[in-house]
Amino acid sequence: MYNITTICFGNKFSTIRDHWEKMINKNCIKKNKLTIWDDSNILQADIKVPKEYAFWDSIRLKKNINLLIKEKKPVVHCDMDIILKNDIDEIVNLPYDFIISTEIGGKDSFPKECSNKLGLGVCSGFYIIKLTSLNFIIKVLKNMIEKKNNSYSDQVNLMNYIISSDYKLHVKEEMINGNIYNNKIIEIDGIKICVLDFELIERDPIITKKQIGMHINIDNVGGVNNFIKYFYERLEELPLTCRCGKRHLGDNNICKHIELREKKN
DSSP: OEEEEEEOOHHHHHHHHHHHHHHHHHHOTTEEEEEEESTTTOOGGGOOSOSOTTHHHHHHHHHHHHHHHHHOSOEEEEOTTEEEOSOOHHHHTSSOSEEEEEOTTGGGOSSHHHHHHHSSOEEEEEEEEOGGGHHHHHHHHHHHHTTTTSOOOHHHHHHHHHHTSOOEEEEEEEEETTEEEEEEEEEETTEEEEEOOTTTEEESOOSOSSOSEEEOOTGGGTSHHHHHHTTTSOGGGSOOOSOTTOGGGTOOSOOSSHHHHHHHO
16 A cells, blocks of 8 residues: 655646646556645645755655654655556565656756766656655755755755765666566665656657656646646647757757657557
8 A cells, every 4th residue: 555645846847747647546546645735734834945946856755754653654745747557566666765756868967067977867757655764765855945055946856865875876676567567766864765667657658668757847748738738638639749840948859759759549
């Protein structure tokens, strides 16, 4: 059993909320409960940092830590722009203390100065904290609140913590939902972090493969109304989630991904 949480700030995510909640309740049948952090349960006392970029990361992490301590069940954080196609209980039950998805971009992932050294990036849109990771994750939260790495971002602070520590990294082949994935295992501070195979929770997917989750950039697909279609329609029939050709994102290149869809179909 696990608890799953998300955070809902602003009109964009308020519009998505009902669709996302319906999807979670349908697909994540082995969860204990779903909690949405919003204006109804986030108090002024929960906001420990100025309202700058990524300030919400510390709010949701602190809330998730408190929930973990209170209920003593793994806590899964999942952003509202992630669509889960299957239950995640097999991911939760992996024998690791902290589990997190992979950022797009490989060794050039954000923040680049860290991924260049680690060879990969982590994406905090989806993570799982367990009681055995509590001391570790509290240290990361402290760094976030103190803006140790000039950012309140959990992703930035987690990556910087890893590369500045004595860590070991190896690849572990594991079966999840009947498919084989290659997860990256980081041993650090006496715990094991599992960075999930990119295809498990895929950022900006192009074609349907073996994804359990699809992490989609809402702005890349033309906004909320287009994004909502991803809950109900085939991926291949919807706008490409890549940056290619999107002038408002500063990329005027011809799309490199259309051919992949044509081959699939």
